Amino acid sequence: MIPEKAIRGFFKSHHPFIDDSDLPRRAEVALVLDVSLDNNDPNILFIQRAECEKDPWSGQMAFPGGRRETTDLVDGDAARRETAEEIGLELGAAQLIGRLNDMRGRHGGRSADLMISCFVFVTDQIEQLALNHEVADVMHLPISQLLDPSLRTSIRYDSAGDIDFPGIFLSAKDERIIWGLTYRFLTDFFSLFDHHLPSR
Numbered sequence: 001m002i003p004e005k006a007i008r009g010f011f012k013s014h015h016p017f018i019d020d021s022d023l024p025r026r027a028e029v030a031l032v033l034d035v036s037l038d039n040n041d042p043n044i045l046f047i048q049r050a051e052c053e054k055d056p057w058s059g060q061m062a063f064p065g066g067r068r069e070t071t072d073l074v075d076g077d078a079a080r081r082e083t084a085e086e087i088g089l090e091l092g093a094a095q096l097i098g099r100l101n102d103m104r105g106r107h108g109g110r111s112a113d114l115m116i117s118c119f120v121f122v123t124d125q126i127e128q129l130a131l132n133h134e135v136a137d138v139m140h141l142p143i144s145q146l147l148d149p150s151l152r153t154s155i156r157y158d159s160a161g162d163i164d165f166p167g168i169f170l171s172a173k174d175e176r177i178i179w180g181l182t183y184r185f186l187t188d189f190f191s192l193f194d195h196h197l198p199s200r
Contacts, residue, residue, distance in 0.1 A: 001144045002193050004039040004122060010192060011098030011120065018117075019102040025114045028072075028079035029065030029182075030091065031100070031189060033122045034140050042122075043140035044186075046170075046178065047087060050136045059136070061170070061178045063118065063185065064089070075099070076119045087138055088130030095121045100188045105181060118185045141170065146178075146186065147195055155179050166198045 032045040045064070052058045066082040076099075080091045098120040105114035129138055145151070146168060154164040155177050167179030168186075178186065187197045 001041040001142075002190075002195070004033065004035045004042055006193065007033065007042070007120075008097055008122070014098055014192065016099045017101040018099075019104075019115050021115070023113060023115045026068040026078075027066055027105070027114060027116045028068055028076065028082070029063040029116060029118050029185070030079040030083045031063055031118055031120045031185065032083070032089070032091070033120065034124075034126055035122060036124050036126060038142070039124075041142050041144050043142050044146065045089075045126075046139050046141060046182070047131075047135045048137040048139075048176065050134055052134075057180070060180060060182075061176060062182050064135075065116075065118075075117065079117075079119045079121075086132055086135050088128075088132075089123075089126060091121050091123065095123055097122050100185055103181065103184055103188075116181065118188075120189070139170065145171065147190065152198060153177060168197075 034043040034045055046061050047064050049057055049060050049062055064083040064086045065079050068078040072078040076096050083089050083091055096119055100118040102115055102117050105116050131138060151169040153167050153169055155167045156162060156164050165179050167177040167183055170176045187199060190197055
């Protein structure tokens with residue numbers, strides 16, 4: 001477990017890698033820590049993307065988020081806006097406690113011309129969520145569950161040339177898998193607190 005107090009304390013002095021290269025496409029996602037039930041073992045909020053032929057990450061587990069628009073003037077604005085649009089969760093600027101290392105998006109294991117930033121928010125109140133057409137499901141998973149070694153697995157992605165990617169089952173009874181970019185951000189987050197997930 002990683003208590004909320006320890007997470008907040010760490011991010012007060014954390015300096016993530018911020019890629020300021022001139023990439024034409026940028027996106028932001030929100031890693032939302034829900035402490036409404038237990039601030040010693042916060043839940044992390046995930047979405048399952050809806051099935052869509054035009055979406056390269058169709059059906060996958062993810063953090064809420066999306067492309068940064070010209071109207072998103074401050075870092076984290078896109079993550080907050082997209083979270084509100086996708087699941088109806090309003091996040092205030094005061095709930096933003098930190099940021100992880102920027103990562104380049106991948107599609108089929110290949111580097112994509114897209115830079116993605118992940119912002120960490122804390123909330124102690126999540127009311128009824130309203131999912132839009134981009135989201136099939138939403139779930140809240142305790143940090144202790146995500147760190148459970150018995151839930152670790154791997155997934156083979158044919159488009160990446162039969163490469164096995166590490167992943168995490170949602171639970172012992174739910175075989176949906178967190179992998180790819182979301183797993184990479186989780187790896188970064190947990191490594192800050194000396195919990196190291198397997199990496200490819």
